[in-house]
Amino acid sequence: MYMSIGRSIKERFEQGKPLFSVEFFPPKDDAGGERMLKTASQIQPHQPDFVSITYGAGGGTRATTMRYARLLKEEHGFEVMPHLTCVGHTRDDLLEILEEFAQAGFRNVMALRGDPPKGETTFKPVPGGLSYGSDLVALIRENFPDFGIGVGGYPEKHPEAKDMDSDLDHLKIKVDAGADFITTQLFFDNPVYFDFVSRCRNHGIEIPVLPGLLPVLSIGQVRRFCTMCEAGLPSALEQSLEAASDDEQPVVGADWALHQTKELLAGGAPGYHLYALNKSASTLRILEGLQANRG
Numbered sequence: 001m002y003m004s005i006g007r008s009i010k011e012r013f014e015q016g017k018p019l020f021s022v023e024f025f026p027p028k029d030d031a032g033g034e035r036m037l038k039t040a041s042q043i044q045p046h047q048p049d050f051v052s053i054t055y056g057a058g059g060g061t062r063a064t065t066m067r068y069a070r071l072l073k074e075e076h077g078f079e080v081m082p083h084l085t086c087v088g089h090t091r092d093d094l095l096e097i098l099e100e101f102a103q104a105g106f107r108n109v110m111a112l113r114g115d116p117p118k119g120e121t122t123f124k125p126v127p128g129g130l131s132y133g134s135d136l137v138a139l140i141r142e143n144f145p146d147f148g149i150g151v152g153g154y155p156e157k158h159p160e161a162k163d164m165d166s167d168l169d170h171l172k173i174k175v176d177a178g179a180d181f182i183t184t185q186l187f188f189d190n191p192v193y194f195d196f197v198s199r200c201r202n203h204g205i206e207i208p209v210l211p212g213l214l215p216v217l218s219i220g221q222v223r224r225f226c227t228m229c230e231a232g233l234p235s236a237l238e239q240s241l242e243a244a245s246d247d248e249q250p251v252v253g254a255d256w257a258l259h260q261t262k263e264l265l266a267g268g269a270p271g272y273h274l275y276a277l278n279k280s281a282s283t284l285r286i287l288e289g290l291q292a293n294r295g
C-alpha cells in the first residue's frame with residue numbers, strides 16, 4: 001500500500017496545525033526489523049505527519065537506516081525523514097549518502113553531528129569531515145536546496161556546552177545555516193520546554209521547536225537515559241515508577257508522556273515527536289488518549 005504524501009515537513013508546520021511524528025531506530029537483525037515494521041503498521045492508522053529513523057553511532061547503520069527508511073516509505077506510505085550524522089564520514093561520503101536519500105525520494109533529513117565514540121569526550125571529525133551539526137546543515141542547503149532540514153535542540157543544554165547561552169548561540173548558527181525546524185532532546189518537565197522556546201526566541205531563533213517525548217518503559221531505562229543526556233528526572237515521575245511493578249512501569253511512563261503532550265499542545269507547542277523505540281504499546285496509549293481528549 002503506497003500512499004504518496006506530497007508535502008515537506010516545513011510546509012506542514014506552516015499549515016499551523018499541530019503535527020505529530022514518531023522516531024524509529026534501525027533494527028539490529030531481521031527479527032527486530034519485523035517487530036519494528038509491525039509497530040509501524042499499528043501506528044499507521046493514526047497517520048503521523050512524518051516518521052524519522054535514526055543513524056547509528058559511527059555511521060555503522062548506513063545500509064540499515066536506508067533499508068528501513070525505504071520500507072517505511074514504500075510499505076507504509078509514511079513521509080520518512082532519515083537522520084544523518086557526521087561521525088566517521090568525509091564531506092564526500094556525506095554528499096554521496098544525501099544523493100542516495102534524494103534518489104530514494106526522501107525530501108527531509110535530520111542533520112546531526114553525532115556523539116564522540118565510546119570512551120572519548122570530545123568529537124573529532126575524520127580528515128575531510130565536518131565538525132558541527134551546522135556544517136552538515138550548510139552542506140545540505142548548498143547541495144540539496146530543496147531538502148527540508150531538522151536539527152537537534154537541547155532544552156537542558158547539550159552536555160558538552162559550557163552554558164546554555166553559548167549552546168543557544170551555536171543553535172542559532174545551525175538555524176542560520178538553513179535548518180527548518182528543531183526537534184528537542186527528551187525532557188520530562190514541561191516548563192523546561194517552554195523556557196527553552198522563549199530563550200530561543202530571545203536569541204532570534206524563530207523556527208518551530210518540536211518537543212521530543214520519551215514514553216518511559218522502566219525506572220532503569222529512564223535513569224540511564226537521563227544520565228546520558230543530562231536531562232532532569234522529576235521526583236514525582238521517579239516515585240511513581242518506583243512504586244509500580246515491572247509490568248505497570250510502561251503504563252506510568254506512557255501516562256506521563258500523555259499528560260506532557262496535552263499540556264504542551266495546550267501551551268502552543270507546534271506538535272509532538274515520540275521516541276517510540278520501535279515499540280507500539282506506549283505510543284498507541286498516548287495517541288488513543290489524545291483522541292479521547294479530542295472526542
Ligand SMILES: Cc1cc2nc3c(=O)[nH]c(=O)nc-3n(C[C@H](O)[C@H](O)[C@H](O)COP(=O)(O)OP(=O)(O)OC[C@H]3O[C@@H](n4cnc5c(N)ncnc54)[C@H](O)[C@@H]3O)c2cc1C
Nearest residue numbers: 054055083112113114132133152158160161167170183185
Ligand atoms: C532529535 C535528536 C535526534 C538525534 N538523532 C541521532 C541519531 O540519529 N544518531 C546519533 O548518533 N545521534 C543522534 N542524536 C544525538 C546527537 O548526535 C548528539 O546529541 C550529539 O552530541 C550532538 O549533535 P548535534 O547535531 O545536536 O550537535 P551540534 O549542534 O554540532 O552541537 C554539539 C556541541 O557543539 C557545540 N557547538 C556547536 N556549534 C559550535 C561552534 N560553531 N563552535 C563551538 N561549539 C559549537 C554545541 O554547543 C554542542 O555542545 C540526536 C539528538 C536529537 C536531539
